[in-house]
Amino acid sequence: MSKLLSITIPTYNRAAILDQQLGRLKEAFDALPEDKRERLELLVSNNRSSDQTADVLERWQGQFAQLRVHHQDHNIGAVRNISWCLCQAAGKFVWALSDDDPLEPGALEKVFDRLAAHPDIGVMVLNFSSRDAQSGKLMSARKFALDADDSDADGLRLFSTYIARGAMGALVFTSALVYRRDHAREAIRHWPDGHSNLLFQLYITAACATRGRFHVMADNVVEFMSGRSFFHGDPELEFRMKFHDVPLIYSKLTRLGYSRTLCRRLFHAHLRGKHFGGGRMWLQIGKYALRRPAAGVRGAWLLSRASAGIYSPVNRAQVWQTRSGLSADAQQRVHRAT
DSSP, X not given: OOOSEEEEEEEOSOHHHHHHHHHHHHHHHHTSOHHHHTTEEXXXXXXXXXXXXXXXXXXHHTTOTTEEEEEOSSOOOHHHHHHHHHHHOOSSEEEEOOTTOOBOTTHHHHHHHHHHHOTTEEEEEEEEEEEETTTOOEEESOSSOOSSOEEESOHHHHHHHHHHTTOHHHHSOXXXXXXXXXXXHHHHHHSTTGGGSTTHHHHHHHHHHTTSEEEEEEEEXXXXXXXXXXXXXXXXXXXXXXXXXXXXXXXXXXXXXXXXXXXXXXXXHHHTTOSSSSSOHHHHHHHHHHHOHHHHHHHHHHHHHHHHHHHSOOOGGGSOOTTTOOXXXXXXXXXXXX
Protein backbone atom coordinates (compact mmCIF):
# COMPACT_ATOMS: atom_id res chain seq x y z
CA MET A 1 0.00 0.00 0.00
CA SER A 2 1.37 3.43 -0.95
CA LYS A 3 2.30 5.80 1.85
CA LEU A 4 0.19 8.92 2.20
CA LEU A 5 2.37 10.67 4.78
CA SER A 6 5.96 10.45 5.93
CA ILE A 7 6.81 12.01 9.27
CA THR A 8 10.52 12.74 9.30
CA ILE A 9 12.73 13.75 12.21
CA PRO A 10 16.09 15.39 11.51
CA THR A 11 18.08 15.07 14.73
CA TYR A 12 21.49 15.79 16.19
CA ASN A 13 22.85 15.12 19.68
CA ARG A 14 19.53 15.17 21.53
CA ALA A 15 19.19 11.50 22.42
CA ALA A 16 17.01 11.97 25.51
CA ILE A 17 14.68 14.43 23.78
CA LEU A 18 14.47 12.18 20.70
CA ASP A 19 13.64 9.20 22.92
CA GLN A 20 10.69 11.10 24.40
CA GLN A 21 9.47 12.17 20.97
CA LEU A 22 9.59 8.62 19.61
CA GLY A 23 7.62 7.44 22.63
CA ARG A 24 4.92 10.04 21.98
CA LEU A 25 4.79 9.15 18.29
CA LYS A 26 4.53 5.44 19.05
CA GLU A 27 1.42 6.15 21.12
CA ALA A 28 -0.01 8.33 18.36
CA PHE A 29 0.62 5.68 15.70
CA ASP A 30 -0.87 2.92 17.84
CA ALA A 31 -4.04 4.98 18.40
CA LEU A 32 -4.76 5.07 14.65
CA PRO A 33 -6.90 2.52 12.80
CA GLU A 34 -4.73 -0.08 11.10
CA ASP A 35 -5.62 1.05 7.56
CA LYS A 36 -4.32 4.56 8.32
CA ARG A 37 -1.29 3.33 10.23
CA GLU A 38 -0.20 1.28 7.24
CA ARG A 39 -0.10 4.42 5.09
CA LEU A 40 2.31 6.22 7.41
CA GLU A 41 6.09 6.22 7.54
CA LEU A 42 8.43 7.53 10.22
CA LEU A 43 11.91 8.45 8.97
CA VAL A 44 14.69 9.64 11.29
CA SER A 45 17.92 11.14 9.98
CA ASN A 46 20.71 11.05 12.55
CA ASN A 47 23.10 13.86 11.60
CA ARG A 48 26.23 12.07 12.84
CA SER A 49 25.38 12.52 16.52
CA SER A 50 28.15 11.90 19.05
CA ASP A 51 25.83 11.06 21.96
CA GLN A 52 23.56 8.01 22.45
CA THR A 53 21.24 8.84 19.54
CA ALA A 54 22.24 5.71 17.61
CA ASP A 55 21.47 3.51 20.64
CA VAL A 56 18.07 5.16 21.10
CA LEU A 57 17.20 4.56 17.46
CA GLU A 58 18.36 0.95 17.53
CA ARG A 59 16.15 0.26 20.55
CA TRP A 60 13.09 1.88 18.96
CA GLN A 61 13.55 0.06 15.66
CA GLY A 62 12.71 -3.14 17.44
CA GLN A 63 9.42 -1.67 18.67
CA PHE A 64 8.29 0.60 15.84
CA ALA A 65 7.29 -1.17 12.62
CA GLN A 66 6.93 2.07 10.65
CA LEU A 67 10.34 3.44 11.69
CA ARG A 68 13.12 3.82 9.11
CA VAL A 69 16.50 5.14 10.24
CA HIS A 70 19.35 6.73 8.34
CA HIS A 71 22.72 7.63 9.84
CA GLN A 72 24.55 10.38 7.94
CA ASP A 73 28.23 9.66 7.21
CA HIS A 74 29.13 13.14 8.45
CA ASN A 75 27.34 16.15 9.89
CA ILE A 76 25.74 17.74 6.83
CA GLY A 77 24.29 20.74 8.70
CA ALA A 78 20.84 21.32 10.16
CA VAL A 79 19.22 22.89 7.10
CA ARG A 80 20.60 20.26 4.72
CA ASN A 81 19.47 17.49 7.06
CA ILE A 82 15.91 18.81 6.90
CA SER A 83 16.11 18.90 3.12
CA TRP A 84 17.49 15.36 3.05
CA CYS A 85 14.44 14.20 4.99
CA LEU A 86 12.05 16.00 2.67
CA CYS A 87 13.66 14.43 -0.41
CA GLN A 88 14.06 10.87 0.90
CA ALA A 89 10.57 10.41 2.35
CA ALA A 90 8.43 7.70 0.76
CA GLY A 91 5.04 9.32 1.34
CA LYS A 92 3.05 11.47 -1.05
CA PHE A 93 3.23 14.15 1.65
CA VAL A 94 6.12 14.81 4.03
CA TRP A 95 6.16 16.43 7.45
CA ALA A 96 9.53 17.30 9.00
CA LEU A 97 8.86 17.24 12.74
CA SER A 98 11.42 18.52 15.22
CA ASP A 99 12.63 16.01 17.77
CA ASP A 100 11.33 18.16 20.65
CA ASP A 101 7.94 19.52 19.54
CA PRO A 102 5.13 17.34 20.98
CA LEU A 103 1.90 16.62 19.11
CA GLU A 104 -1.51 17.41 20.51
CA PRO A 105 -3.72 14.39 21.33
CA GLY A 106 -5.47 13.11 18.20
CA ALA A 107 -3.52 15.49 15.99
CA LEU A 108 -1.93 12.84 13.79
CA GLU A 109 -5.26 11.50 12.60
CA LYS A 110 -6.52 15.03 11.91
CA VAL A 111 -3.51 15.71 9.70
CA PHE A 112 -3.98 12.38 7.91
CA ASP A 113 -7.67 13.10 7.26
CA ARG A 114 -6.99 16.59 5.88
CA LEU A 115 -4.40 15.24 3.44
CA ALA A 116 -6.72 12.44 2.34
CA ALA A 117 -9.55 14.92 1.79
CA HIS A 118 -7.42 17.41 -0.17
CA PRO A 119 -5.04 15.52 -2.46
CA ASP A 120 -4.21 18.77 -4.29
CA ILE A 121 -2.49 20.29 -1.24
CA GLY A 122 0.89 21.80 -2.06
CA VAL A 123 1.61 22.85 1.52
CA MET A 124 -0.40 22.60 4.71
CA VAL A 125 0.35 24.86 7.67
CA LEU A 126 -0.48 23.40 11.07
CA ASN A 127 -1.76 25.53 13.91
CA PHE A 128 0.35 25.42 17.04
CA SER A 129 0.88 26.68 20.54
CA SER A 130 4.21 27.96 21.88
CA ARG A 131 5.93 27.17 25.17
CA ASP A 132 9.24 28.32 26.62
CA ALA A 133 11.43 25.22 26.71
CA GLN A 134 13.38 26.40 29.76
CA SER A 135 10.67 27.73 32.06
CA GLY A 136 7.76 25.67 30.76
CA LYS A 137 5.64 28.82 30.55
CA LEU A 138 2.95 28.90 27.86
CA MET A 139 3.77 31.77 25.51
CA SER A 140 0.91 31.46 23.03
CA ALA A 141 -2.13 29.21 23.15
CA ARG A 142 -2.80 29.37 19.41
CA LYS A 143 -0.93 30.88 16.49
CA PHE A 144 -3.90 31.36 14.15
CA ALA A 145 -7.28 32.46 15.54
CA LEU A 146 -9.33 30.50 13.02
CA ASP A 147 -12.83 29.12 13.52
CA ALA A 148 -12.40 26.78 10.56
CA ASP A 149 -9.60 25.71 8.24
CA ASP A 150 -8.46 28.32 5.73
CA SER A 151 -7.84 26.88 2.27
CA ASP A 152 -7.37 28.06 -1.30
CA ALA A 153 -6.58 26.08 -4.43
CA ASP A 154 -4.64 29.16 -5.54
CA GLY A 155 -1.82 28.59 -3.10
CA LEU A 156 0.23 31.56 -4.21
CA ARG A 157 -2.62 33.93 -3.41
CA LEU A 158 -3.27 32.62 0.12
CA PHE A 159 0.44 32.32 0.96
CA SER A 160 0.81 35.97 -0.08
CA THR A 161 -2.04 36.91 2.24
CA TYR A 162 -0.50 35.16 5.23
CA ILE A 163 3.04 36.44 4.79
CA ALA A 164 1.70 39.97 4.25
CA ARG A 165 -0.09 39.67 7.60
CA GLY A 166 3.18 38.94 9.36
CA ALA A 167 2.95 35.15 9.61
CA MET A 168 6.52 34.51 8.45
CA GLY A 169 7.43 32.76 11.69
CA ALA A 170 4.75 30.13 11.13
CA LEU A 171 5.70 29.72 7.47
CA VAL A 172 9.27 28.80 8.40
CA PHE A 173 8.51 26.72 11.53
CA THR A 174 9.58 23.24 10.51
CA SER A 175 7.18 21.25 12.68
CA ALA A 176 4.14 23.17 11.38
CA LEU A 177 4.66 22.46 7.69
CA VAL A 178 3.49 19.52 5.60
CA TYR A 179 4.52 19.46 1.94
CA ARG A 180 3.63 17.58 -1.17
CA ARG A 181 6.90 15.68 -1.36
CA ASP A 182 7.47 16.01 -5.11
CA HIS A 183 6.96 19.77 -4.95
CA ALA A 184 9.36 20.15 -2.01
CA ARG A 185 11.97 18.02 -3.76
CA GLU A 186 11.68 20.14 -6.90
CA ALA A 187 12.01 23.38 -4.93
CA ILE A 188 15.17 22.10 -3.25
CA ARG A 189 16.67 21.15 -6.59
CA HIS A 190 15.67 24.48 -8.08
CA TRP A 191 17.88 26.35 -5.57
CA PRO A 192 20.78 23.96 -4.90
CA ASP A 193 22.70 26.59 -2.88
CA GLY A 194 19.72 27.36 -0.66
CA HIS A 195 21.01 25.24 2.22
CA SER A 196 23.34 28.08 3.21
CA ASN A 197 20.27 30.22 3.98
CA LEU A 198 18.79 29.74 7.45
CA LEU A 199 15.33 30.54 6.06
CA PHE A 200 15.54 28.08 3.18
CA GLN A 201 12.37 26.44 4.42
CA LEU A 202 10.41 29.65 3.78
CA TYR A 203 11.49 29.37 0.16
CA ILE A 204 10.37 25.73 0.04
CA THR A 205 7.01 26.66 1.57
CA ALA A 206 6.51 29.49 -0.92
CA ALA A 207 7.50 27.28 -3.85
CA CYS A 208 5.13 24.48 -2.85
CA ALA A 209 2.31 27.01 -2.49
CA THR A 210 2.70 27.94 -6.16
CA ARG A 211 2.15 24.30 -7.15
CA GLY A 212 -1.00 23.41 -5.25
CA ARG A 213 -3.50 24.21 -2.53
CA PHE A 214 -2.39 26.26 0.47
CA HIS A 215 -4.22 24.93 3.52
CA VAL A 216 -4.09 26.23 7.11
CA MET A 217 -5.50 24.05 9.89
CA ALA A 218 -7.60 25.71 12.57
CA ASP A 219 -7.00 23.00 15.19
CA ASN A 220 -3.77 22.99 17.16
CA VAL A 221 -1.56 20.13 16.04
CA VAL A 222 1.83 20.68 17.65
CA GLU A 223 3.47 22.68 20.42
CA PHE A 224 6.53 24.75 19.57
CA MET A 225 9.22 24.45 22.24
CA SER A 226 10.80 27.90 22.01
CA GLY A 227 14.48 28.50 22.73
CA ARG A 228 15.96 25.27 21.38
CA SER A 229 16.61 26.22 17.74
CA PHE A 230 20.13 25.43 16.57
CA PHE A 231 20.80 29.13 15.86
CA HIS A 232 19.22 30.39 19.10
CA GLY A 233 21.72 32.46 21.02
CA ASP A 234 24.36 32.30 18.28
CA PRO A 235 25.10 35.97 17.45
CA GLU A 236 26.93 35.16 14.23
CA LEU A 237 24.03 33.12 12.81
CA GLU A 238 21.46 35.67 13.93
CA PHE A 239 23.56 38.43 12.36
CA ARG A 240 23.66 36.61 9.02
CA MET A 241 19.95 35.81 9.13
CA LYS A 242 18.93 39.44 9.69
CA PHE A 243 21.31 41.09 7.25
CA HIS A 244 21.54 38.53 4.49
CA ASP A 245 19.18 35.56 4.63
CA VAL A 246 15.88 37.39 5.08
CA PRO A 247 16.45 39.93 2.26
CA LEU A 248 17.73 37.20 -0.05
CA ILE A 249 14.61 35.10 0.54
CA TYR A 250 12.38 38.03 -0.43
CA SER A 251 14.43 38.41 -3.59
CA LYS A 252 13.97 34.71 -4.34
CA LEU A 253 10.21 34.99 -3.88
CA THR A 254 10.04 37.28 -6.90
CA ARG A 255 11.65 34.45 -8.90
CA LEU A 256 8.84 32.17 -7.78
CA GLY A 257 6.25 34.51 -9.27
CA TYR A 258 5.30 36.45 -6.14
CA SER A 259 4.46 40.12 -6.44
CA ARG A 260 7.50 42.38 -6.46
CA THR A 261 5.39 44.99 -4.67
CA LEU A 262 4.69 42.47 -1.88
CA CYS A 263 8.35 41.47 -1.61
CA ARG A 264 9.50 45.08 -1.47
CA ARG A 265 6.91 45.81 1.23
CA LEU A 266 8.19 42.85 3.24
CA PHE A 267 11.77 44.00 2.80
CA HIS A 268 10.91 47.52 3.94
CA ALA A 269 9.17 46.08 7.01
CA HIS A 270 12.32 44.09 7.73
CA LEU A 271 14.43 47.26 7.47
CA ARG A 272 12.12 48.83 10.05
CA GLY A 273 12.81 45.94 12.43
CA LYS A 274 9.39 44.28 12.11
CA HIS A 275 10.92 40.81 11.80
CA PHE A 276 13.00 39.20 14.57
CA GLY A 277 13.00 42.40 16.63
CA GLY A 278 16.07 44.45 17.37
CA GLY A 279 15.02 47.77 15.85
CA ARG A 280 15.66 49.27 12.44
CA MET A 281 18.37 47.58 10.39
CA TRP A 282 20.33 50.76 9.75
CA LEU A 283 20.38 51.56 13.47
CA GLN A 284 21.66 48.08 14.15
CA ILE A 285 24.38 48.53 11.55
CA GLY A 286 25.33 51.81 13.25
CA LYS A 287 25.59 50.10 16.63
CA TYR A 288 27.72 47.35 15.14
CA ALA A 289 29.93 49.99 13.50
CA LEU A 290 30.49 51.75 16.84
CA ARG A 291 31.39 48.55 18.67
CA ARG A 292 32.92 46.57 15.83
CA PRO A 293 33.55 48.63 12.68
CA ALA A 294 34.28 45.58 10.54
CA ALA A 295 30.95 44.00 11.53
CA GLY A 296 29.10 47.20 10.69
CA VAL A 297 30.63 47.35 7.23
CA ARG A 298 29.94 43.67 6.70
CA GLY A 299 26.30 44.10 7.75
CA ALA A 300 25.77 46.94 5.30
CA TRP A 301 27.44 44.95 2.52
CA LEU A 302 25.39 41.82 3.20
CA LEU A 303 22.15 43.78 3.36
CA SER A 304 22.77 45.64 0.10
CA ARG A 305 23.98 42.52 -1.69
CA ALA A 306 21.04 40.35 -0.62
CA SER A 307 18.46 43.04 -1.35
CA ALA A 308 19.73 43.82 -4.86
CA GLY A 309 17.52 41.16 -6.42
CA ILE A 310 14.37 42.77 -5.04
CA TYR A 311 14.94 45.84 -7.19
CA SER A 312 16.70 44.35 -10.21
CA PRO A 313 14.66 43.33 -13.29
CA VAL A 314 13.41 39.74 -13.29
CA ASN A 315 14.60 37.50 -16.08
CA ARG A 316 11.33 35.78 -16.92
CA ALA A 317 13.17 32.76 -18.31
CA GLN A 318 14.46 32.08 -14.81
CA VAL A 319 11.16 32.42 -12.97
CA TRP A 320 9.68 29.31 -11.39
CA GLN A 321 6.72 28.36 -13.56
CA THR A 322 3.71 27.85 -11.31
CA ARG A 323 1.81 24.58 -11.74
CA SER A 324 2.94 24.03 -15.34
CA GLY A 325 6.51 23.05 -14.43
CA LEU A 326 9.92 24.68 -14.51
CA SER A 327 11.21 26.77 -17.39
CA ALA A 328 13.52 24.98 -19.82
CA ASP A 329 16.49 26.89 -18.44
CA ALA A 330 15.60 25.92 -14.88
CA GLN A 331 15.16 22.28 -15.88
CA GLN A 332 18.69 22.27 -17.26
CA ARG A 333 20.07 23.76 -14.04
CA VAL A 334 18.17 21.18 -11.99
CA HIS A 335 19.60 18.38 -14.10
CA ARG A 336 23.16 19.66 -13.59
CA ALA A 337 22.61 20.06 -9.84
CA THR A 338 21.42 16.51 -9.35
